[in-house]
Amino acid sequence: MKSTKNTRDAIRSTTDLATRLHLSRWTISRVLNGHSGVSEETQTRVRAAMQELGFQPNSLARGLRKGTTNIIGICLPEIEGLYLGQKLEFLRRALAAEGFHAMAAITNGDLQEEAQAFDRFRNLRAAGVVSFASQLTARHPRVRSITEAGIPLVFVDPTIRPPKGSVCVDRSTGMQEAVEYLFSLGHRHITTLGLGPDGHYSRDRMQGISHAYAAHGWEARHFVRQVPLANEGLSHYANGRASAAAVWNANFHPTAVLTVNDRVAIGLMDGLRSLGVRVPEDLSLVGYDAMEVGAFLSPRLTTIDARPDELIAAATERLLQSIRGEDPGAAPEVIPTRLLPRDSAGPAREPEA
Amino acid sequence: MKSTKNTRDAIRSTTDLATRLHLSRWTISRVLNGHSGVSEETQTRVRAAMQELGFQPNSLARGLRKGTTNIIGICLPEIEGLYLGQKLEFLRRALAAEGFHAMAAITNGDLQEEAQAFDRFRNLRAAGVVSFASQLTARHPRVRSITEAGIPLVFVDPTIRPPKGSVCVDRSTGMQEAVEYLFSLGHRHITTLGLGPDGHYSRDRMQGISHAYAAHGWEARHFVRQVPLANEGLSHYANGRASAAAVWNANFHPTAVLTVNDRVAIGLMDGLRSLGVRVPEDLSLVGYDAMEVGAFLSPRLTTIDARPDELIAAATERLLQSIRGEDPGAAPEVIPTRLLPRDSAGPAREPEA
DNA sequence: CTGTTAGCGCGTTCAA
DNA sequence: TTGAACGCGCTAACAG
Numbered sequence: 001m002k003s004t005k006n007t008r009d010a011i012r013s014t015t016d017l018a019t020r021l022h023l024s025r026w027t028i029s030r031v032l033n034g035h036s037g038v039s040e041e042t043q044t045r046v047r048a049a050m051q052e053l054g055f056q057p058n059s060l061a062r063g064l065r066k067g068t069t070n071i072i073g074i075c076l077p078e079i080e081g082l083y084l085g086q087k088l089e090f091l092r093r094a095l096a097a098e099g100f101h102a103m104a105a106i107t108n109g110d111l112q113e114e115a116q117a118f119d120r121f122r123n124l125r126a127a128g129v130v131s132f133a134s135q136l137t138a139r140h141p142r143v144r145s146i147t148e149a150g151i152p153l154v155f156v157d158p159t160i161r162p163p164k165g166s167v168c169v170d171r172s173t174g175m176q177e178a179v180e181y182l183f184s185l186g187h188r189h190i191t192t193l194g195l196g197p198d199g200h201y202s203r204d205r206m207q208g209i210s211h212a213y214a215a216h217g218w219e220a221r222h223f224v225r226q227v228p229l230a231n232e233g234l235s236h237y238a239n240g241r242a243s244a245a246a247v248w249n250a251n252f253h254p255t256a257v258l259t260v261n262d263r264v265a266i267g268l269m270d271g272l273r274s275l276g277v278r279v280p281e282d283l284s285l286v287g288y289d290a291m292e293v294g295a296f297l298s299p300r301l302t303t304i305d306a307r308p309d310e311l312i313a314a315a316t317e318r319l320l321q322s323i324r325g326e327d328p329g330a331a332p333e334v335i336p337t338r339l340l341p342r343d344s345a346g347p348a349r350e351p352e353a
Numbered sequence: 354m355k356s357t358k359n360t361r362d363a364i365r366s367t368t369d370l371a372t373r374l375h376l377s378r379w380t381i382s383r384v385l386n387g388h389s390g391v392s393e394e395t396q397t398r399v400r401a402a403m404q405e406l407g408f409q410p411n412s413l414a415r416g417l418r419k420g421t422t423n424i425i426g427i428c429l430p431e432i433e434g435l436y437l438g439q440k441l442e443f444l445r446r447a448l449a450a451e452g453f454h455a456m457a458a459i460t461n462g463d464l465q466e467e468a469q470a471f472d473r474f475r476n477l478r479a480a481g482v483v484s485f486a487s488q489l490t491a492r493h494p495r496v497r498s499i500t501e502a503g504i505p506l507v508f509v510d511p512t513i514r515p516p517k518g519s520v521c522v523d524r525s526t527g528m529q530e531a532v533e534y535l536f537s538l539g540h541r542h543i544t545t546l547g548l549g550p551d552g553h554y555s556r557d558r559m560q561g562i563s564h565a566y567a568a569h570g571w572e573a574r575h576f577v578r579q580v581p582l583a584n585e586g587l588s589h590y591a592n593g594r595a596s597a598a599a600v601w602n603a604n605f606h607p608t609a610v611l612t613v614n615d616r617v618a619i620g621l622m623d624g625l626r627s628l629g630v631r632v633p634e635d636l637s638l639v640g641y642d643a644m645e646v647g648a649f650l651s652p653r654l655t656t657i658d659a660r661p662d663e664l665i666a667a668a669t670e671r672l673l674q675s676i677r678g679e680d681p682g683a684a685p686e687v688i689p690t691r692l693l694p695r696d697s698a699g700p701a702r703e704p705e706a
Numbered sequence: 707c708t709g710t711t712a713g714c715g716c717g718t719t720c721a722a
Numbered sequence: 723t724t725g726a727a728c729g730c731g732c733t734a735a736c737a738g
Binding site for chain 2: 054056058059060061063064069076079088089092101102103104105106108119120123124125141145235237240241263266267269270273292293295296297298
């Protein structure tokens with residue numbers, strides 16, 4: 001007695017809908033899956049009824065039977081300060097156009113959390129997975145189980161050496177460009193803030209800096225000093241502020257600073273202000289990420305745009321290709337950054353040799 | 354031949370695991386669901402094997418059979434500028450402790466998207482739904498279908514009049530407090546930026562302002578002027594900047610401005626700077642949301658903290674109560690805000706009557 | 707073009 | 723304490 005012919009009853013299954021329309025439930029199923037063998041008229045009738053009654057076939061049963069769902073898993077490390085954040089809408093829209101639904105898991109930048117999210121997406125028979133700033137290597141068991149299950153996987157700007165099928169930011173060239181720009185303003189002695197020797201992100205960026213010096217026949221280590229963030233427990237802003245004294249160091253005379261990101265740069269600007277150091281007259285500052293707020297500060301923050309729109313567009317394209325069974329190729333796709341010259345970087349304090 | 358006794362075969366189902374352990378699959382099921390009737394020894398043996406083999410029962414089949422999953426649906430309007438963003442981790446952690454998994458849908462602030470997300474969560478037999486800054490009324494068909502399906506639903510700071518089971522920000526009292534603070538600094542003529550007559554948020558805040566004036570026996574409309582945002586197409590920052598001229602209006606002499614949020618306030622500060630208007634000497638500024646960056650500007654932004662931590666803690670508590678079958682009560686829970694006096698609001702330009 | 711049968715992996719109910 | 727039948731809602735394959 002779970003379904004009756006009563007018109008007012010809720011429609012909960014294809015069976016209900018079928019009896020309601022005086023069809024067999026297999027006909028409904030065929031319409032649902034776009035199979036041939038149903039008359040045009042019946043099709044439109046079924047579709048109209050589905051629309052009108054707001055009927056949606058049970059995703060759980062569907063996924064169980066088909067072995068795949070229309071869910072696309074998105075792994076996000078954090079939700080605030082994510083430079084890709086607002087561009088995610090592009091991904092969502094593109095996926096929706098193909099009938100997929102994006103479901104995000106926030107991993108708090110934790111490797112274990114990310115691995116668990118991968119596992120859940122596999123368990124849910126997701127149609128694909130996109131992981132942002134991933135910490136998982138291709139050899140990680142959870143990554144393997146995703147790929148072994150045949151689920152397309154795209155890494156966007158992974159924090160480790162990019163596994164195959166990644167879309168990456170060209171940090172190296174971006175930094176080289178920034179340093180060239182500083183050279184053109186007469187700078188030579190540069191301090192980096194927050195770019196440690198560890199991690200893929202930092203290494204790539206330090207490499208770009210070295211390249212810039214090398215292109216002029218100089219050795220970077222004679223002109224560049226690395227200052228680590230003051231305290232890992234603090235926020236990026238607070239860390240930037242707390243590092244002002246270390247950056248403005250009497251033993252080393254930088255005329256410019258390259259920071260790990262805009263938040264650190266903004267905090268540093270505040271710290272320098274307290275110290276009476278003027279930006280850019282005394283010290284030039286270059287951020288990274290092109291946060292919107294940077295354009296509304298005084299001075300307006302010179303920064304590097306990591307092109308989140310391009311990154312996400314490329315990732316979307318790759319994912320959809322994989323889902324369609326096309327091979328997007330294993331080589332990581334590298335997206336160039338763009339320098340945004342504004343006011344926080346200016347001519348060097350004094351001409352240098 | 355879908356499962357063999359071969360030890361090296363992948364374990365994909367309870368049947369596989371059962372044959373592997375020389376048990377019946379119903380015993381596995383009982384362990385999985387914590388039912389009695391399985392010896393301690395067998396239980397530990399099963400659990401150990403599950404751990405070791407990384408076996409997870411198929412969520413789809415489980416949900417299909419039980420009529421509910423361990424997914425908690427989270428509706429988020431946007432991902433950038435969300436003042437609750439970083440506190441979401443608290444929710445995730447609390448849910449995980451109870452065995453639930455948060456899955457977020459980004460709705461882009463769109464009513465249709467939110468309704469669809471509700472529908473998908475219902476279709477997936479989510480164990481609960483939390484919607485942030487919702488635009489859906491309790492009478493919306495998709496909301497009804499969620500509640501009729503018996504799925505606990507909590508609205509956090511809805512943009513409309515709070516449906517039952519909401520957790521809200523006390524905007525009215527918050528604004529009253531802010532205005533009182535401005536009074537204490539000698540201000541009387543205030544301009545609001547971005548607080549229109551439309552919308553629940555704005556109305557509550559305007560009401561709080563009126564209350565503050567009324568408490569002193571004044572009529573707000575004689576002292577308060579509302580300036581709308583310049584252009585809905587722009588970002589909040591850009592809108593704030595573009596509104597500087599309208600705020601600094603020769604026909605009205607505000608000594609203080611209350612903005613709809615910190616982003617608008619930061620943009621406005623920039624616009625005022627271009628106009629040669631000093632903050633706070635010429636004009637005091639109060640933001641809203643307590644974005645972290647506000648504390649690193651010059652001047653440091655005086656703002657109102659909407660207590661996202663408290664909000665989310667309350668929402669989490671309510672959701673878990675509902676899931677446990679307890680009734681958290683229908684009355685909206687109202688969380689007080691907190692004024693953060695910093696440097697962008699100072700004494701009024703000149704003593705006023 | 708339409709109806710039938712089988713089974714996806716699991717949990718509940720009843721029997722042993 | 724353990725085993726077996728049944729069905730959740732759907733789709734693939736096969737009959738008619």
